[in-house]
Amino acid sequence: MMRALRFTIATAFLIAVPWIVAATVPGQQRYVLHVLIFTALYGALALSYDLVVGHVGSLSLAHPAFFGIGAYTAALLATEARWPFAAALPAGIAMAGLVALAVGVPMFRLTEHSFAMGTLGFALVAQIVATNWVDFTRGPLCVTGIPKPQLGSLRIATLPGFYWTGLAAVGLVGLLYHGLTTFRLGRAFHAVRDNETLASAASIDPLKYRMLAFVIGGAVAGGVGTLYVSYVGVLCPGELAVSLSVNLLVMLFLGGVGSLRGVLVGSVAFTALPEILRMAPTWRMVIYGLLLLIIVIRAPDGLEGVIRRRSRA
C-alpha cells in the first residue's frame, strides 16, 4: 500500500517536472529539460544494455550498432519513404531486433573474450558501413530533416513533449526490464549468468535465454535510436561510435550493474552530473576512466551496492 502510494507520488512528480522546472529555474528550463530528455534516452538505452550484460552476463560490445541500426532505419524511412513516426518506430525496433537475431546466433557460439571481440568487430563493421555506404546512408554528409514525431493529430515538437516521450520510454523499458528480470524468467537469466553448466543441467538452455536478452536488448536499443533521431533531427555515422559502449559500461558499473535503480542512477550520474559540474570535457573523461577502474575493482556493484550495504548496516 505504502509502496504503491510512493510509486504514484514519484510518477506524478516526474510527470510534473516540466512545470516544476519552469517554476524553479525559469531562465534555464529549456536546458534542464533537454538534459533530462537525453538522460531518459540514455537511461532506456542503458537498461536495454544491462539486460545483456547484467542479467545474462554476456559482455557484448555490439550495442552501438543496434542503436544505430534503429536510428538509420527510422531516419531513412522517414526522410526517403515518408513513413510516419508510428510506423518508423516499430520498423526501427524490428530491424534492430532482426539484426540482433542474425548476429546473435553465430556470436553466442563464442565464449568469453571471443564473444566480446566478435561483437566489437560487428560494431566496428557497422560503423564503417554507415560511414562509407554513402549512397544509402549519406555517410558523413548525414541524414537531415528527420521530422518530429506525429501521432495522428498529436505532434511532439516541444521540449516538454519530448520529455514526456522520453519519460514514457524509460518507464516502459523499465517495466519491461522489471518483468524480464524477476519471476521465473529472471531466475533463468541469472542461472545462465551465474552458472551456465548448472543451468544446462537443469535444462535451462543458455543459448535460448542469452538470445532472448540479446534480441530484446538490441530491439529496445533500436527503439531508443529512433526516438533519439526524432529529437535531434540529424543523424551522422559518428553516433554509432564504439565509444558509446564505453559510456554505457560506465553508466552500468557506476550505478550498479544488474539493478534497475542502479542503472538509472548511473545514467543520471553520467548524463546530468557533468552538466552540473561543468568540468572540462577531457578531464571528465579522465575522471570517468579512473572512476570506472576503481569501481569495477573495489565496488563492482556500483553505487547501488554501496547503498544496499549502507541500508543493511
Added chain:
Amino acid sequence: MVVTRRSTIGIAVVLALALGGERPGVEAQSASPIKVGFASAMTGPSAITGEGVKWAAQMLADEYNAKGGIMGRKIEISFGDNAGTPGEAVSAVRKLADVDRVDVIIGQTHSGACLGALPVVKELQVPMVIEACSNPKIRELIGKPVNEWAFRVNPDDVMLANQFAKHMSQSTKSVSIFAQNDDFGRGAAAAYDVAFKKYGIRLVSTEFFDRGQPDYRPVLTRVKRANPEAVLLVMLASEGSVFMRQFREIGLTQKLFARGSMATVEFLHQVRDNPSIADGLVEATYWTPALDPAWEKQWLDRWKVPVRVHGSLAAIAWRYAVAPAIEQAIKKTGRADRKSIRDALEELDVANTPVGRIRFDDTHQAFINMLLVEIRGGQLKILEKIAIQP
C-alpha cells in the same frame, strides 16, 4: 522503481545544484559584458579543431578587451563542446544560450554539428555565425525564410569548385582526388566531380581515407597505376604531412592541388625537416596568414606553435562579421542583445576586410574571396585572389 523520500529530495537537490548561481532578475544592459559563445569539437576524434577555436577565442577576447571591449563593453567568452556530432551540438547550443546566456554564437566547425544546431538556434532565437561548416546542404537551411538566425561566413566547395576547377584545367587534364572521409572530404569530392566535367577534366579516381589512418601507401600505389596528371588533396595539415612523405616515398610527381589546410604554416611546420616536399602545391582557400601577419605572430608568441587553421577561421567570423555587427547594433539600438545582433548581421556590409567584402545575402551566406595559395621554396605565396560569385 522504489522512490524513497530520500531519492526524491535527491532529485530536487540535483536540480537545485544544476542551477547553482542562478540570478533571477534582469541584468542592466548598459555596462554589462557582451557574451560570445564559441562552439566546436572540444572532445572526440576532431578535438584538434576545438583546440584551435578555443585558443583563438581566448586571444580575441584579450585583444578586444585590452582596447576596452566593443563600444566600452567587455567581451566575455564561453565554450560549448559539440564533439563533432549533431546530438552534442544541440547540448552545446542550449548550454551556451540558456546557461551561459550568450548573445551570439560562433561555430560549429563540423557539418554534422552545424546541422544539429540549426533548428535549435532558430527555436532559442540566438544568432549563430558559422565559420567552417562545409556541407552544401547548409545553404538551403539558413537564411530567409528558413532560418533567420543562422549565418555563414565560409564558402563551401560547391561555391569554390567552379573557379578552382577552371584554374586546374589550365594545367591539367586528369585528376585523382584524395579526400578525408568526413563531411568536408565527401562534400568536396562531390562538388569537384561535377565541376571537373564542366571544365573537361577527367576524374581518374576518388579515394577516401579515415583521419588517423596514416598508411596511405596501398592507395598511393593504386593511383600510381592509374597515373593521373594531377592530384587534388582534400585534407588537413596533420594528415597531409604524413601523406606527402609517403607520396614522395613512392616516387609520385603529380601536380598537387589542395583544399583544406595544406598550404599553411601548420603544414610547413610539420614537414620542417623537408620543407620543399610539397613545392608547387596550389591550394584553394579563403584564409592565409599573409592576410594578417600580426595574427600569426600573436598566435606564435602566445601558444608557441604555428597558427591553427580552425582558430583563424573562428577569428575571421569574429573580427569581420560578429564584432562589426555588435558595434553596429550598439550604435543603432544601444543594445547588443540577440535580436539586435541578428538584425545588424543582416544589414552588415563591411567592404575592405582582408578576406574580402562581408555581406550576407538573403540566404545569409557571405561571399568572401577565394585565394589560390602556393607552396614554393618552403614558403607560402598568394597566387591569385578571386571573388566568388553568388
Added chain:
Amino acid sequence: MSDLLEQLLHGLTLGSLYAMVATGLALMFGVVRLINFAHGEFYMLGGYAFWYAYAELGLPYPVAGLAAAAAMGVFGLAYERGVIRTILARTWHVQLIATLATSITLTNLAILVFGTQPKEVPTTLSSTIVDLGGVRMAWQRPLVLVAAVIIFAGLEWFVTRAKLGKAMRAMSQNREACAVVGVDVQRVALATFGLSAALAGGAAALVSPLFNIFPDVGALLTLKAFAAVIVGGFGYVKGAIAAAFLIGLAESLAAGYVSYAYKDAIAFVFMVAVLLVRPQGLFGRRIGI
C-alpha cells in the same frame, strides 16, 4: 607485377607492426590469461617516449628507440603492480572493463599532456629512399621488418633458453604446476608485462617515423592486435605473429585492390569469420606461448 610486390611489401611493414603489438598481447594472455584492452596505449605512450627522446632530447635514433622500449618496460612493470595484480583473480568481465577504463584514462591524459596535434618524428632512415626492384621505399621499412624478425628470434631464444623466459612458457602451460615447483608466479607475471610493454614501445620507435603519434593511435591498433591474437589462437605467440602478418597483408591487398575505405572492415570481418568457423584459431588450440 611490381605493383603486387609493392603491396606485399607494404603488407609486411604493416604486419610487422601488428605482430610486435600482438606478441605482447598474446604473451600477457598466455602467461596470466588476461586480455589487456589498454595495450594500444603502451604503443601510444611508447611513441611519445620515443618522440621525447629523439626529437626533444636529440638522442641518436638507436638510443632513443631503446630508451622508449625501456621506458615502456618500466611502465609495464608499474602497470602490472598497480592495476593488473588487483584484477588477476577476478572474472574476465572485470579484467576487460578495468583495462578498458585504463585505456580511456591514458588516452585522455595524453590529450591533456601532449595536446591533440599529432607529432611527427622523421628519422634519417625514414627520409632516405631506397629502390628495391622497382619499388621505392624508405629505409625505415626494411628496418622495421628486420628488427621485427630479430625481436621475434630473440623472444624465441628467451622462452627456450633464459630462465625467466622458460618460466613464462611454463606458466602459460600450467600455472598451478609452476607454483607447486616453486616458480615465483608473481615475478614472472610482472616480467611478462614489462616485456610486453617494452615490445610495444620498441614497435613505436620503429614505426612512428613512418607515420605519426597522436593520443588515439592505440585504439585501432589494439583492435587489430586482438584480431591477430584471436585468429592465431589465444595465447599462442607464434600464431599471433603469423596471423598479424596475414592481417597486414590482407589489409594492404584489400586497400590496394578492393577498397581503401573498407580496409578496416576487411580485417574485422576476417577476424569474425575465423572466430565463427574456427574459434580455436587458425593453428588450432595450442598450450602455452
